[in-house]
Amino acid sequence: MLRVVLCNCSPNESKELARTLIEERLAACVNILPSITSCYVWQNELCEEEEHTLLIKTTDKRYHAMKERLEELHSYDVPEIIALNTDDVLDSYARWAHEQTS
Template sequence: MSVLIAFCTCPDADSARRLAGTLVEERLAACVNLLPGMTSVYRWRDAVETTDEVQLIIKTTAARLPALAARLAELHPYELPELLAVQAAAGLPAYLAWVTAETSEPREEP
């Protein structure tokens, strides 16, 4: 079971909610936390920028990360969205199993 915690920033609460809802609805994430009130300082196109953002903390699996990344690139309002993922070193076994089950691709009915 390879559970990942992925991080992505959004420009506002509305885009963060839409993106989180889509990722969970499409089983690309089991859960997404939205942390408002974050300020990011970064260099973009040779200028230092300061932007208020909403941080998404996305629980997914290594198997679903490529599809999550592709969908994020399609839906995200930024030209270059942030997506960083780290492996969960440990966790409550039942929670890790839940993340895996909730991100499993739906089975087709025969």
């Protein structure tokens, strides 16, 4: 099955992260959602930072290698990497995604 993985990053690294995951066949497709405002507390201060959200489509088989590489590439010490559970995927798209990551 496929996995949809959420990851937030700074705007200036989103394209580089996406390209590397695709070129290293760790993901079939990465969507970059721009102009996101992220609210969180960091070192006791409420932060509202501009980020990009990555929607990463990969396979069960490549997920752990992708996760490791993404953590390595990412500029944050503690990046958000969350895999969402998929229920059903259009067959032709699933086949394409497996081809792109094998």
